[in-house]
Amino acid sequence: MSSMRHGPARAKSRRAEVNLGAEREHFDKQQLSSIGKAINSSEMPVKEKHARRIILGTHREKGAYTFWSYALGFPLASSSILSWKFCHVLHKILRDGHRNALQDCMRHHGSLVEIGKLWRDLHDKYGQLVVLYTKLLCTKMEFHVKHADIPPNLEATDEVLERTAGSDINNVFQLTVEVFDYLDAELRLAETVIRQLNTSIAISTLSSGQCRLAPLIQVVQDCSHLYHFTVKLLFKLHACLPADTLQGHRDRFHDQFHSLKTFFNKARDMQYFKRLIQIPKLPDSPPNFLHAASLAKHVKPVVVIPDEYGPEQQEDDDDDPEPLIEVSDVSTPSLQAAPQQFDIFDQTFGPPNGGFDDRDLQIEGYKHDMEMLRAELEKIKAEAQRYITQLKSQINSLEAELEEQRARKQHALVENEQLRMELEATRRRNAEHESTQAVFVEAESRAQATEQRYNKLKEKHTELVASHAELLRRSADTVRMLSATQQTQEEVERTKLQLAFEVDRIKQEADMKLDEKKFEMEKLKRELEEKMAEVMRIRGTLKDSEQTSEQMNSSVTALQAEKERLMRSVSEKEAELSSVRQAAQVQQSSLQQERERSSRELGELQGKLQEKMSLEERLKQKLLQDQFAMLQGTVTEAENIIQDAVAKLDDPLHIRCTSSPDYLVSRAEATLGSVDKVKRGHADYLSNMGDAGGLLRALTQFSHLAADTIINGSATAHMAPTDHADRLTENCRGCATESLEFFKDLKSKTTLQKADTASIRVVVQKILYLGQELRPKGMDVRQDELGDLVDKEMAATSAAIEEAVRRIDEMMDQARKDTSGVKLEVNERILNSCTDLMKAIRLLIISSTDLQKEIVEGSRGAASIKEFYARNSRWTEGLISAAKAVGWGATEMVESADKVVLHTGKYEELIVCSHEIAASTAQLVAASKVKAERNSKRLSVLQQASRHVNEMAANVVASTRTGQEHLEEKETMDFSGMSVIKLRKEEMESQVKVLELESHLENERLRLGELRKKHYELAGVPSEATEETTLSNHPVTMSPKPSKPALVKKPTLAQKPNIPPKTTFK
Incomplete structure (x- = not known):
């Protein structure tokens, strides 16, 4: 019984497979027949209906792989006529076939090149044409693959051409050269064909002449579009580049223009083309690209195909006509095979109840409905074809009307200029007339x-x-x-x-x-x-x-x-x-x-x-309105940016974000500069309200810098003492409030005049002062001793690096004695990366010392070196702090590497030391870069050395993690033999451990925050009590004098520097 139930389903699947196989076989036979009839060695043109069936086949299968599968079997090397007709059919497929046909043809680009090379060496008239045709097809495929927006039939609007050319004048120049090459390939083929016809007895009414002339229909269609593209691109080039630069382009265009005009005139006089295509007429003279108004006189040449199919549909009645849209092909073989399939089913399983089945009536009804639908579908297809023809004619008329409207517009402008000149001449004639009288x-x-x-x-x-x-x-x-x-x-x-x-x-x-x-x-x-x-x-x-x-x-x-x-x-x-x-x-x-x-x-x-x-007055008013609308849009966007920055102040996720006072000071100074630009842009806009460009650019820059200052001010407040944090947060909010109030005044014409940036400047200056107070203070060293201290610290850092290299070499020798195998390989890799890092740091110290000498010699003038360091004490303290940081990082890395090799330390310590060294070198580069000349060669050497240090630090981290992965043994979980209760218990214990680790991680993060706050205090920020007393006795000023803390004890090799915490976002 089960086999009886599954029997009809298997029968249906077999019928579907049979239908699909029959349909595919019918399609392959039809394509093979059309390709064979279209591409043969007889000297007569390709019939349009065969080419049309091949093109419809590409649309049906969404590609041209069936065509190429049959075409590759043709003996193209044995017959030049066969190769010529193959190129003709391929040209039609590229123009009218499915869009995927271009990619399928591009896969056989090499085959086309080989065909051209073959016939180039043979002295045959058709062979010469094949060489030019293959070169044209290769150029066409390469052009359209590179510029995918332009279809292979070249029916692209001016907007598509403008988008393809882009705004870069170099791209427009290159595209113009490519279009020139494209048009040259088309014209060379056309000129060679016409020259052979003139020198032979063949004329356009004979099949031998028509065989050569038939591909020129597609050449005419391509040339009309390429000529239009060339004119548009040359006018655009002349609008952007001087005329002397484009003299070569104009000469090349004039040659192509005369060649194209000669080709169109000769083709128009041939009897063969008169019934197949309407060839447009070109103007008597080429456009004058030096006069921009000549663009309005340019009319796009339009090629019209009156009726492609009429003459040939009456010929060869043995071939069935091919519809434009193949919809009913699938149903036809299915219906033809249906009776036979039902008979097989009845023979196998027998009719139900041994008699007549109602399904036969249903099948007959379905057949009748299918016949009605097929007839209705044919009617709909005919109607659709008629609509397509009408729409094409409407599109052509609308394009012609659009060109006419453009010409009228340009003509009106020319007439306006002529009327103005006539008015001046009339005035002069009146004056002359009065004097004559x-x-x-x-x-x-x-x-x-x-x-x-x-x-x-x-x-x-x-x-x-x-x-x-x-x-x-x-x-x-x-x-x-x-x-x-x-x-x-x-x-x-x-x-x-x-x-x-x-x-x-x-x-x-x-x-x-x-x-x-x-x-x-x-x-x-x-x-x-x-x-x-x-x-x-x-x-x-x-x-x-x-x-x-x-x-x-x-x-x-x-x-x-x-x-x-x-x-x-x-x-x-x-x-x-x-x-x-x-x-x-x-x-x-x-x-x-x-x-x-x-x-x-x-x-x-x-x-x-x-x-x-x-x-003109109305246009001026519209310009003023547009400029003010742009100003309102920019102000609205700037308000959104400021409001978004203010919203982050209350965002819980932003609480963990921190920033350094140095970065806050740099952002505040940049914001003050942008405030001045906004003030100048506002004054310029009030004096000339027709140009709001300067104000818009200044507002955009100010909004981003102000938002950046607000966010970094809040992030800096998270690590600052309570009083400083409160005042910094309050001033950040005040900056946002004043900025929004200023934007509100700019949005209204009534308050535009009184908009002022003075209040914003005051608030930003307060933020700048607070950031300078939070900066790490320098050491209690007399200014006349700073120069000697810089040299000592740089020498101490170099000595620390040399000592670190020596200790790493000793650890390498000891590791080779004590370990072997994988452990030795891991240790050697880690120590080699540490050695490379130390060498990179040593080069960085040398480059920094050279740049420092260049800065001192170039900036001190008549003063001595000590006086220069004393005059630039803050910069000198930055150099000292950075040098200490590098030396301390090198010492810590050696200690961590020693512990890792001896298996008494952790790999994470080595990774943290690498990060710390990278940050310290960045601080040293930044401190050296402050007073260096922008084009200094030693500065570029220092920056290159800094990048090399970062790469070596990354290598240390990578080597450490790789070694850690090799040495750690991963346990494989064995769940065999565990019951459900035991698995549940293990799951609960794992969850408890996860919660404990998360709690421990949160506690460590809080501890890290407290350590960073303490670091601020040790770096020079006064205590809260002292700070309150100082602020109560001395009001806020814009030039504070920071107090100097006592000296901190220096370690044996180098001292841990006062480095502000890095901005961290979680």
């Missing part, structure tokens, strides 16, 4: 004056005619008439000279339109000069008239003729002046019209300028 008015007045002078000249000529008539009638009175004539001629001469002068002035000041009359004016001037000469001759003739009257009559006749000709010249001049006046009136009317038009344009431009100014 004034010149014309003055010219008209001068013309009128000239006309009046000409009228007077007419009158003079009339009088001259009357005078000559009188001469004829009264020949007897010739002398008198001659004098009158002479006077008249002189007046005429003066009038003519004035006329010539006025004509010259009119000629010089008239408009450029009078230049054509210049020749006639010069001619008239020469005629006037001739007339003047003639008058002079007439004067001579009149003088001779006393001798002969006939000569005078002839002279008078000639003079009358000359007068008539002069009258004609005057008439001509009047006509010329009238024409000039008419031209001036016409020019004046045109200038009046130009002025009216300029006034209208000026009004329009002023209106636009007013709009721009109002927009």
Whole structure:
């Protein structure tokens, strides 16, 4: 019966396995068929439906391993056409296949390189193309593996490109070079293909030509995106780097631009591409990267594939069409195999009750439902495909519209600049027009004056005619008439000279339109000069008239003729002046019209300028609001930091945290410096509220330093005497309160002006004073003896190190005599690490001594060495304390190592000594570093020696722990034979022991705290009674003078220094 119950379940699992196996077999056959039909040695292009099935296979299996499993079996080395079509299919898979196909193809990168090398050495036209194609595919895979955000089909938005480039200009520069290389590989392949077609008889309508041209569809798609990437990256580079630096990039881009434009134009004219792809047109000239506004004119080239599948779906009806989404493939073989499986089941187990089963009806119903669902699924897939096409077209239109909007925006900016320039030009033209009009008015007045002078000249000529008539009638009175004539001629001469002068002035000041009359004016001037000469001759003739009257009559006749000709010249001049006046009136009317038009344009431009100014004012207000909002956000974050620091004062977990007064003093001094920066940033912000950067940086630094001061003040109070601890905690809270009050004033515009940091400075100075009081005090040594004491302590420390090395060597020899095996190995390892540590300490002492001499020689000036140490007594005491600490640590380590070797001590003592030596050397480095120059070579040598000491101390700890693990025997717990009651009893005893150990650990921690407090008192902190008396008699000042305790007795080798406790966080 049991086997009968399990029978149907096994049958179902077998049916599922059969279905999956059949489905996989069908998929493999289909892929093998498509790959074989797509990649063959016939010289014809790859059919799109076969490539599409291969691409859908990569999406179905989420990778390209099936393709590569079949492709690796092709004899690519035997046929160049086979290799060419393989590269074409691989290019399609990289562009349109599943995203994991890139990683699968990258695993066979070496195979592609080998194919390229093979065909490079063979003289074959397709072989040359294969070499270029393999190089292109390798470049493509390497680029997209390095920049995973950009997909292999290169359909990435500008935001993705911006994120890939990053903010580092070096990364942008490198990415631009890689895109150049990528585009070069594409263009070399395209140029070689087109060159072979031009030199061969194959054209784009023949299968041999189409076999070469088919991969260029993917090349066109890649090149359009790469060209857009190159333009964007070059504009970004030119915005950050000088133009001379990018001259090579611009030259390389111009070469690629012309090559790409030539390739697109040739491909667009080919009949093969007209029905498969719409190739975009590039602009006539490359973008001008030196002009940032040219970016708005750049339009992204868009490649459109009208219909990839229409022409080929009607061919080869023997192949079933492949749907875009393979959903029903799984159900089809399952339904085909279902009747046979049910028959096998019925033959094996028989129908229930030996008759008809209701499950047959259910199966039939399921079949009917599956057929309906399949039909509905086909309908949904068709609808989804239609929606996808519509969405793609919408995306293309939206991208084009976005580019158009960007172009319009940039065009509006350019127009704004042009309008501003036109406004300036119009203003200049108006000023010139006004000056020209004034010149014309003055010219008209001068013309009128000239006309009046000409009228007077007419009158003079009339009088001259009357005078000559009188001469004829009264020949007897010739002398008198001659004098009158002479006077008249002189007046005429003066009038003519004035006329010539006025004509010259009119000629010089008239408009450029009078230049054509210049020749006639010069001619008239020469005629006037001739007339003047003639008058002079007439004067001579009149003088001779006393001798002969006939000569005078002839002279008078000639003079009358000359007068008539002069009258004609005057008439001509009047006509010329009238024409000039008419031209001036016409020019004046045109200038009046130009002025009216300029006034209208000026009004329009002023209106636009007013709009721009109002927009600029709104932008300024928004900038002020944004800056104040950033200030409020920064202040809020600073309040959170201060509040978090105050909350730690009452945190029970913070009670165990301790800190040294020296560190508290350094934090308080840094906080005082940040208070000054906040004050300066606040003043700068009040003077220019459009820039809050300085205040924001100062507030950020101040909040962190103040919080650090509050936390370390509380941690220092945990180890200080009660009165100092209370006052230190109270001042820490006061610092937080004053800081929060200052932040509250900054958050409101009404109280922003009166925000002041004076109260914060006072509280921080109090914390600084308390920290200085808690510092360990120096020894009671006269200041003039400090220099000698430094040298003595450094010499004593060096002697202690030498003694420690000698004793360790003795212990090593003794251990080799007394022990053997594992114990000897452990002891040798520990003692060798101790020896290395002592050698490192000795180098540290030598480096510190050299640096100390450099500091003294470089800083003492004209003073002596003792005077320098006396003047810097606190620093000198720090050096003395650090040197003592190092010597004492070396002595203690030798003692602990001796006990460990003799098995009378503990390994933990050696570990603690290593830690103590590391801390002491750090104190010595810090004391030496205070007055050293930042770029001092001896300081770097000292720091390197300190790091070497820390490494050797770590080696001591590691050797000790390793030896401890080797020597300790671990007990294996044997629970066999123990009952439940006994196990429970053992568990209770173990819990009791754990509680006892925890209690003992807590007591030891309390004892450690008391020891550290006592250490503070011995290090120089006065007792509570003395402290109360001193503080009651002397108020708090900012420059305390610490009292000096009595000398402490020095051990045999070195004295234990007064080292403040290290900060410990539990």
